Amino acid sequence: xxxxxxxxxxxxxxxxxxxxxxxxxxxxxxxxxxxxxxxxxxxxxxxxxxxxxxxxxxxxxxxxxxxxxxxxxxxxxxxxxxxxxxxxxxxxxxxxxxxxxxxxxxxxxxxxxxxxxxxxxxxxxxxxxxxxxxxxxxxxxxxxxxxxxxxxxxxxxxxxxxxxxxxxxxxxxxxxxxxxxxxxxxxxxxxxxxxxxxxxxxxxxxxxxxxxxxxxxxxxxxxxxxxxxxxxxxxxxxxxxxxxxxxxxxxxxxxxxxxxxxxxxxxxxxxxxxxxxxxxxxxxxxxxxxxxxxxxxxxx
Amino acid sequence: xxxxxxxxxxxxxxxxxxxxxxxxxxxxxxxxxxxxxxxxxxxxxxxxxxxxxxxxxxxxxxxxxxxxxxxxxxxxxxxxxxxxxxxxxxxxxxxxxxxxxxxxxxxxxxxxxxxxxxxxxxxxxxxxxxxxxxxxxxxxxxxxxxxxxxxxxxxxxxxxxxxxxxxxxxxxxxxxxxxxxxxxxxxxxxxxxxxxxxxxxxxxxxxxxxxxxxxxxxxxxxxxxxxxxxxxxxxxxxxxxxxxxxxxxxxxxxxxxxxxxxxxxxxxxxxxxxxxxxxxxxxxxxxxxxxxxxxxxxxxxxxxxxxxxxxxxxxxxxxxxxxxxxx
Numbered sequence: 001x002x003x004x005x006x007x008x009x010x011x012x013x014x015x016x017x018x019x020x021x022x023x024x025x026x027x028x029x030x031x032x033x034x035x036x037x038x039x040x041x042x043x044x045x046x047x048x049x050x051x052x053x054x055x056x057x058x059x060x061x062x063x064x065x066x067x068x069x070x071x072x073x074x075x076x077x078x079x080x081x082x083x084x085x086x087x088x089x090x091x092x093x094x095x096x097x098x099x100x101x102x103x104x105x106x107x108x109x110x111x112x113x114x115x116x117x118x119x120x121x122x123x124x125x126x127x128x129x130x131x132x133x134x135x136x137x138x139x140x141x142x143x144x145x146x147x148x149x150x151x152x153x154x155x156x157x158x159x160x161x162x163x164x165x166x167x168x169x170x171x172x173x174x175x176x177x178x179x180x181x182x183x184x185x186x187x188x189x190x191x192x193x194x195x196x197x198x199x200x201x202x203x204x205x206x207x208x209x210x211x212x213x214x215x216x217x218x219x220x221x222x223x224x225x226x227x228x229x230x231x232x233x234x235x236x237x238x239x240x241x242x243x244x245x246x247x248x249x250x251x252x253x254x255x256x257x258x259x260x261x262x263x264x265x266x267x268x269x270x271x272x273x274x275x276x277x278x279x280x281x282x283x284x285x286x287x288x289x290x291x292x293x294x295x296x297x298x299x300x
Numbered sequence: 301x302x303x304x305x306x307x308x309x310x311x312x313x314x315x316x317x318x319x320x321x322x323x324x325x326x327x328x329x330x331x332x333x334x335x336x337x338x339x340x341x342x343x344x345x346x347x348x349x350x351x352x353x354x355x356x357x358x359x360x361x362x363x364x365x366x367x368x369x370x371x372x373x374x375x376x377x378x379x380x381x382x383x384x385x386x387x388x389x390x391x392x393x394x395x396x397x398x399x400x401x402x403x404x405x406x407x408x409x410x411x412x413x414x415x416x417x418x419x420x421x422x423x424x425x426x427x428x429x430x431x432x433x434x435x436x437x438x439x440x441x442x443x444x445x446x447x448x449x450x451x452x453x454x455x456x457x458x459x460x461x462x463x464x465x466x467x468x469x470x471x472x473x474x475x476x477x478x479x480x481x482x483x484x485x486x487x488x489x490x491x492x493x494x495x496x497x498x499x500x501x502x503x504x505x506x507x508x509x510x511x512x513x514x515x516x517x518x519x520x521x522x523x524x525x526x527x528x529x530x531x532x533x534x535x536x537x538x539x540x541x542x543x544x545x546x547x548x549x550x551x552x553x554x555x556x557x558x559x560x561x562x563x564x565x566x567x568x569x570x571x572x573x574x575x576x577x578x579x580x581x582x583x584x585x586x587x588x589x590x591x592x593x594x595x596x597x598x599x600x601x602x603x604x605x606x607x608x609x610x611x612x613x614x615x616x617x618x619x620x621x622x623x624x625x626x627x
Contacts, residue, residue, distance in 0.1 A: 072427070073423045075453075077424075095427070096430065097427040115397075115490065117370035117400075117491070118370065119376060120400020123400065137479070138490070142374075166483065168478065168483050169473035169474070169480050170473065170474050171473045172446070172621050172627055173626060174627060175548060179540055179543055183624075185624070198540050201539045202538060202539075208517055209538075211547065284486075290483060291484070
């Protein structure tokens, strides 16, 4: 089983962003998706560093793809999307606009924010040139199994959301800006203060979501530690790990050991809970009654 | 040309009421998980759909059928059957969101007019034209993330008709791209056709305080006697840093009636009213008002003002993303 690192969902300072990817080049992952997913306003701050990061990753033997934005509305965003293919690496489509701009026959990958819920959609994407698909995180294991079977026939590699805060929604409105009494156009980059998103709690203090500019994430970190054997058995070829600002290389190494069967089931979750006892895990979309559910023991 | 009023109908009675009230077009769904308002007691069985289409056509109205959830892997036949039954009922178009279902419908039912659902979140001219070129989509329901000038810019670059929401419930998130509901309850708009489902709502009262929970998460807390809005996730009251409030959206509903002249100038073909879960009397009143507004506009008369305020959720209304400052 392979490991894919998805695009960072957060707004990080350019130096931090740059060193994150230089370090990632030395980590035991197979694929890296890079670029801006959430907000086009962030991109000018670090886009000059993208070519170097891509070069370092390719030199280290990683397969690299460049993500599209998750929601393309403005003229500037359409232009950015149209230019993605010019970077010379595979494009990961996270809004269908990116596909509209790819010359027909160009190979591409499909990210978790494209709605791939059924075989018909997979077949159509295959006919357009898809090689890899990361399925939407909300799919239950039964759907993953059906889709993986079809994908196998079509020669498409299937990824599932392996670890990290879940991308639950995207909006035209910026919630970080709203929290500070600003509009999106005058956001003053409030999201930069929260390198892993800002926790949103209910009024009785229960952690629920995390805001990240125009994106809403889960509070919990999805963790597939308990499903890896099942996922492998049904033919899932890669787990997608979503970047976080702290201890991410350690997380990659941990999952590497786990998928290589050098760490027992539960080993990833155990280490995470020991190191960061305040962090909540979930795997409910795959096997639970709701996305926030966790199949393991809750730390009180 | 007069703007087309596209009106919701959750039941055959609501459809007849909408048609009689002057709806140019009515949209509805089959009574299963193939549409995004899959609520108990709502929607049409096959015989009702045939009768409804016949009734609407006799009165000069059109019927659109929403088949706008994302087919479940292994069960696509349910959605394919819905498309076939819509066509044999004589409907004027189907409203679709899923790529696989669009591809299937374009190939298996090429004569059936296809509209792109808001659930596809097609938010720019490039992707709208792509849907038109690839699947023969004739109309797009625009996501509720665009301002009026952005809608005008889209219309300048596409031949595809545009339909926009003007009244009713307001999604704050891009539609079809939201799994908040399934995160909290296991049921989502995309997979199950429901958002913040009533089956997972729990009200508790303690010492004069009423709590409304969804899937165990506290969404609203009000003092007894205060209005208690339905616990829709994105309109809840939450805390982040040191601020407590409606962090995503207030419990408001959309009312863009005063923007109708601007929407017409922006090249919009059709005005859509949300609310297939609403009563027939509500539907009839909203339709009458909007029909009066577009007829006034067409005749060069001034728009009637503030007519729909009392029909809105909790009386609070917004023009949403149509005004750029909403963002």
